[in-house]
Amino acid sequence: MSTSSTAHIDPKGVEIAETILLPGDPLRAKFIAETYLDDVRQFNEVRNMLGFTGTYRGAPVSVMGTGMGIPSISLYTYELIHFFGVKNLIRVGSCGALQEGMELYDVVLAQGASTDSAYVQQFGVRGTFAPLSSFRLLEAAARAADALGQRTHVGNVLSSDVFYNADAAALDPWRRLGILAVEMESAGLFANAAAAGVDALGIFTVSDHLLTHAQTTPLERQTAFNGMVEIALELVR
Template identity: 65%
Template sequence: MTQGTAHIQPNGAKIAKTVLMPGDPLRAKFIAENFLEDVVQFNEVRNMLGYTGTYKGKEVSVMGSGMGIASIGIYSYELYNFFDVETIIRIGSCGAMQENINLYDIIIAQGASTNSKYVDQFNVPGYFAPIADFQLVADAKNKADEIGATTHVGNIFSSDIFYNADTEVTSKWARLGVLGVEMESAGLYVNAAAAGKKALGIFTVSDHLLRDEATTAEERQNSFTQMMEIALEIAE
């Protein structure tokens, strides 16, 4: 375990084996303040807030990742390889791509398709398919069913592009059964695979790409509690 990197400076504070990772550092702060006990802050570099505490007696950390594969690629790599983290559960918002999915539904990302070149660094002779840890997928689905959450399990699209010049990009991915779009999970899944660690993405639908429906920024930060509860419950 390193004492610190250019991006994460724990200054003696512990980082748990399981880290919940929302994109927004203020969501990490919200989780620490509302779900964890005995909280200690372990990072504030670049305002990418990180905290460690206990949830029902088990040690859990939560830290922001920032937006995009480039950002989560740095933080997840360091957590896996420099800070002995075993599991990262991304908890974020996503845009729905299927008509049977509604606002506030939860998507459990079994796989993460992408337009990113992140995996190219490994020079595999083909196309690597970034997937989640199966046991985490199963545990998340079981816990979601237990609390009565509406869930969808399948493929999501991790895009490097937020404002896409291709106006048909949504319909192209939707035709292949992709459930929704976000911007980080493929990079997280690749890093987990390369490090021999575990990863999962759980998402609350914040907007719908086929209908004119969306949640507010405040709702995204503070109201996605079912997703947070599922992640905390399955943390090892």
């Protein structure tokens, strides 16, 4: 299934692969394409949300920025799934660690995504829906991380709508419930994937620690998080 274009994605005839990596930053998408992929062709530049298709060890794969927050990633992934036939959606991004024993550059594999967003209410469930990743992708990512010698943590993350919170203690209850890290997109991605019957996963590099206040630089967040990308690319094969 494919369409020529949508309001937000205009491939101009370039194929979008069934497997796609989804960083928030479009410049990170460009970096991934230029660094890791062969035979790269750009498939999107609408609103500067850059997207590229290439091959990794002979297998087709795409990479595209999604912007920040659940509304943005949900819009793009809905179109990728329903109009362009994407079946494996792998978010690669940064996160803020919430637990002791986690360090900068550790990788978090999101088994599930708790959220303070109302996004999932649209699906009409009369209760609390728990957005989960694809176990198939999660299991493969854990194996790939072990093979690469990458230090990882597997568990629940928080997809929050709020970056600058007026309540300084807002994350404390989530931390007490074992949430590993906070980011801003995965719950929307996982919910869209679940509703469409496709596979999704979130892979994150710890960019800052909300207990120790250690943090990486903006340039490192854009280009230096190689471990999570290498894990994600192993899923393409």
